[in-house]
Amino acid sequence: MGRDAVATSLPLELGGGLVLKTAQCPADLERIAQLHGLAFDPAAAVATRVLALGYPGLRPQDFSYVEDTATGEVVSSVCLVPTVWRYEGVRLNVGELGIVGTHPDYRRQGLVRAQMRWFDRELEARGCHLASIQGIPFFYRQFGYEYIIPMGHGYELNPERVPEPLEADAASSVRRATEGDMPLLLEYLAAAQASLAVSVERSAETWLYQDDPAREDDEALDTYLTLEAGQPTGYFRVYRREMQEPHRQGVVIVEASPLPYRSSLAALRLAKELAANRRYLKAIRLSLPASSPLMWMAAYLGGRWQQPYAWQVRIPNAVRFLKAIAPVLERRLAGSFLAGYNSFLRIDLYTDTIELGFDRGRLASIRSLGPIESRAVRLPWWAAWQLWLGHRSREELCAWYPDARVEPALQPLIDVLFPKRESWVFPTL
Numbered sequence: 432m433g434r435d436a437v438a439t440s441l442p443l444e445l446g447g448g449l450v451l452k453t454a455q456c457p458a459d460l461e462r463i464a465q466l467h468g469l470a471f472d473p474a475a476a477v478a479t480r481v482l483a484l485g486y487p488g489l490r491p492q493d494f495s496y497v498e499d500t501a502t503g504e505v506v507s508s509v510c511l512v513p514t515v516w517r518y519e520g521v522r523l524n525v526g527e528l529g530i531v532g533t534h535p536d537y538r539r540q541g542l543v544r545a546q547m548r549w550f551d552r553e554l555e556a557r558g559c560h561l562a563s564i565q566g567i568p569f570f571y572r573q574f575g576y577e578y579i580i581p582m583g584h585g586y587e588l589n590p591e592r593v594p595e596p597l598e599a600d601a602a603s604s605v606r607r608a609t610e611g612d613m614p615l616l617l618e619y620l621a622a623a624q625a626s627l628a629v630s631v632e633r634s635a636e637t638w639l640y641q642d643d644p645a646r647e648d649d650e651a652l653d654t655y656l657t658l659e660a661g662q663p664t665g666y667f668r669v670y671r672r673e674m675q676e677p678h679r680q681g682v683v684i685v686e687a688s689p690l691p692y693r694s695s696l697a698a699l700r701l702a703k704e705l706a707a708n709r710r711y712l713k714a715i716r717l718s719l720p721a722s723s724p725l726m727w728m729a730a731y732l733g734g735r736w737q738q739p740y741a742w743q744v745r746i747p748n749a750v751r752f753l754k755a756i757a758p759v760l761e762r763r764l765a766g767s768f769l770a771g772y773n774s775f776l777r778i779d780l781y782t783d784t785i786e787l788g789f790d791r792g793r794l795a796s797i798r799s800l801g802p803i804e805s806r807a808v809r810l811p812w813w814a815a816w817q818l819w820l821g822h823r824s825r826e827e828l829c830a831w832y833p834d835a836r837v838e839p840a841l842q843p844l845i846d847v848l849f850p851k852r853e854s855w856v857f858p859t860l
C-alpha cells in the first residue's frame with residue numbers, strides 16, 4: 432500500500448520503510464511528544480505530554496503517527512481530540528485536529544496527508560458533526576477546511592489606560608477561582624454563551640484540566656472570579672504564560688462572562704498588574720466575542736482593534752450536520768412568517784445536492800441526492816458551511832462568490848433558516 436491508500440485498518444505501510452499506526456501506550460505518546468519537540472520546539476513536547484496524559488477522555492489511540500522502521504523513530508503525528516460544540520443548544524460532536532507535526536527531514540512527503548485520511552475515517556466512525564483546527568494559515572485548506580468561527584486577537588489595550596480605582600470601586604474585588612466555584616463558573620459560562628450561535632460545551636473536568644496548577648505548558652489557563660461587596664458577579668480567564676508569538680504577548684484575556692461595569696474595571700486592573708510582569712509586551716489583549724462587555728470597556732478605554740484569526744472548520748457529512756441542527760431550523764421557521772412551510776428545499780453544493788423536506792414546518796426529511804444540478808439554490812460547499820454556521824449571510828455570500836446564487840423567491844426561506852449570528856468558541860484544549 433502506498434501513501435495515497437485509503438486503508439481500513441492500521442498499521443499501514445506507506446512505502447520507503449514508513450508505517451502509519453495509532454499510539455497504543457504511554458511509551459508511544461512519549462515518542463510522539465519527542466517528535467513534536469523537534470517539529471516545533473521543546474515547549475511542544477511539554478504541550479503534547481500535557482494533552483496526551485491529561486485531557487479528559489483522550490486515549491492513546493486518538494494519536495496517529497508515522498514510524499520510520501529503519502530507525503524506529505516517530506517522524507510525523509496528528510491527533511483527534513474529541514470536543515463538543517453547541518449550535519444554539521444542540522450538541523455537536525467535534526473532532527479537533529490536535530498537535531500536527533512532521534520531522535523536518537520528512538516534510539513534503541505526504542505524511543500528514545496520509546494521516547488526514549485516518550483522521551477523516553475516524554470522524555466518520557465517531558459520527559462527528561464537525562472537524563476543527565486552530566492551525567497555521569492556509570495549510571488545512573488543502574484538506575477541505577474553511578475559516579469560519581473567529582478566534583484570537585480582538586483588542587490590545589495599553590494598561591496605562593486602565594483607570595486607577597475610585598472610592599466607588601472599593602467594593603469590587605477579584606480572586607482566583609477554586610474547584611468549589613465550579614458550579615457557579617459553569618452557570619456563568621452558560622450566561623457568557625447565551626447569545627452565541629456556535630459555542631463550546633465544557634465539562635467541569637475539562638475546566639479543571641485547563642486550570643491545573645501543575646501545568647507548565649503554554650495553553651494553561653487561570654480563572655479569576657469577580658466580586659462586588661463579596662458576592663460573585665462573574666469570571667474571566669487568562670493564559671498563565673506569555674508566549675513570544677505576537678498574538679500571545681502580554682496578558683491575554685481569553686474568556687469572560689458578561690461582567691457588570693465595576694467588575695469589568697476590576698478585571699482590567701488585575702490584568703494591568705499581571706501585564707507589569709510580562710516580558711515581551713506589557714499590554715492587555717482581549718480575545719473575546721465582540722458582544723462581551725469587557726470588549727466594550729476595552730474599546731471605551733482606547734484599545735486598538737486587531738483583526739481576529741479564525742477556526743478552520745470542516746463539515747464531514749452535510750446530511751448528518753443538518754439533521755443534528757434540524758430542531759434549531761424548525762424553531763427558526765416556526766418563529767417567522769414562513770411558519771408552517773410545506774415544500775422541498777434543494778441546496779446544490781456543486782459536489783452534492785442536499786434536499787430538505789418540510790412538512791407543515793417540520794423537517795420531515797434531509798437527504799443527499801448526489802451531484803444532480805438544482806439551480807434554485809447553488810452554493811459552493813464551503814460557502815454553504817459559512818451560511819449554515821451563521822458566519823456569513825446569504826446576501827454576503829452571494830455578493831462575494833459569483834457561483835453562489837439563490838433564486839429571489841427562496842431568499843426569505845434561506846434567510847430565516849440561516850441568519851448571520853455571532854459565534855465564539857472559548858478554549859477547548
Ligand SMILES: CC(C)(COP(=O)(O)OP(=O)(O)OC[C@H]1O[C@@H](n2cnc3c(N)ncnc32)[C@H](O)[C@@H]1OP(=O)(O)O)[C@@H](O)C(=O)NCCC(=O)NCCS
Pocket residue numbers: 470471507531532533534537538539540541542543544545565566567569570573
Ligand atoms: C506543516 C507540516 C505539519 C506539514 O507536514 P508534511 O508531512 O510536510 O505535510 P504533507 O507532506 O502531508 O503535505 C500535505 C500537502 O501540503 C503541502 N505542504 C506541506 N507543507 C506545507 C506548508 N507549510 N504550507 C503549505 N503547504 C504545505 C504539501 O506540498 C502537500 O501538498 P500535496 O499533497 O498537494 O502535494 C510540517 O511542515 C510541520 O511539522 N511544520 C512545523 C510544525 C507546524 O507548523 N505544524 C502545524 C501546526 S497547526
